[in-house]
Amino acid sequence: MSQKxxxxxxxxDEGSVESMQCLVRExxxxxxxxxxxxxxAHAARAIGIGFRRAFGFYYGTARSVSASEWIAxxxxxxxxxxxxxxxxxxxxxxxxxxLGERHGDFVPPQREGAGxxxxxxxxxx
Numbered sequence: 765m766s767q768k769x770x771x772x773x774x775x776x777d778e779g780s781v782e783s784m785q786c787l788v789r790e791x792x793x794x795x796x797x798x799x800x801x802x803x804x805a806h807a808a809r810a811i812g813i814g815f816r817r818a819f820g821f822y823y824g825t826a827r828s829v830s831a832s833e834w835i836a837x838x839x840x841x842x843x844x845x846x847x848x849x850x851x852x853x854x855x856x857x858x859x860x861x862x863l864g865e866r867h868g869d870f871v872p873p874q875r876e877g878a879g880x881x882x883x884x885x886x887x888x889x
């Protein structure tokens with residue numbers, strides 16, 4: 765839904781609304797919602813603000829952000845990150861189990877390194 769243009773931004777007086785937009789989009793995109801409206805509703809619930817307020821942050825039309833909104837959004841974003849990390853760990857464990865069942869002690873093949881001149885030793889580079 766949203767682009768990841770928000771990574772690495774620091775909160776400042778003039779950038780606080782933009783930083784809040786980044787947090788709201790991160791929270792909105794954390795759970796599959798199917799459309800923007802569902803994603804914004806998810807972010808609003810996670811932060812504890814109204815849909816219209818979350819909508820304003822999501823689309824960048826809000827003019828200000830309160831400290832309590834910022835703190836709530838920051839906590840919700842951390843929870844979303846932890847949840848995503850747990851999902852990714854579970855998915856990785858499931859994939860490793862599948863590989864282990866199908867291939868016994870599966871060891872991925874090693875790729876040949878680059879030659880002395882920095883090009884691939886396979887002649888493709």
